[in-house]
Amino acid sequence: MSHSTMPTPINLTIKGLQDQVSELQEIIEGIGNKKTTSQISVSVPAKENKDEELAKMHSLVIENEKLNYRIGHLLRALDAKDQEIREFKKFERAMFGSRGRRF
Known part of the structure; x- marks a missing residue:
């Protein structure tokens, strides 16, 4: 279907x-x-109820798959941002020493 x-x-x-x-x-x-x-x-009618339940279950399975995909996407985005932060901190230490930037 x-x-x-x-x-x-x-x-x-x-x-x-x-x-x-x-x-x-x-x-x-x-x-x-x-x-x-x-x-x-x-x-x-038992068949109609069964069809409705199957349709509902199918839509919930699809929604669950979409949400799992979205969660995976968000986790990858967080990992990428964490990596950017680590690289920025490494760059900052190299440029300004262990004390960091002072304004």
Whole structure:
């Protein structure tokens, strides 16, 4: 399943709310027809729930991979800056001695 066809959390929420509204309408119609709630069967398709859970899990895996990549990038940037600082301090000691620069 490609990323562009993946349902978004907002779409999943809207779909879930629409399903709940439909179920509530069925219950209201059942009450209007003098049916008891025990006679009304509310079915939640297991496959649809499984698909939603798989889609959510897939999006979380992708988000986790992106964050891990970002963390690696930030760590490399920090290492590079640390190296620049070490080189600057080495240069400063060479130019001004162990006492450092005085202004």
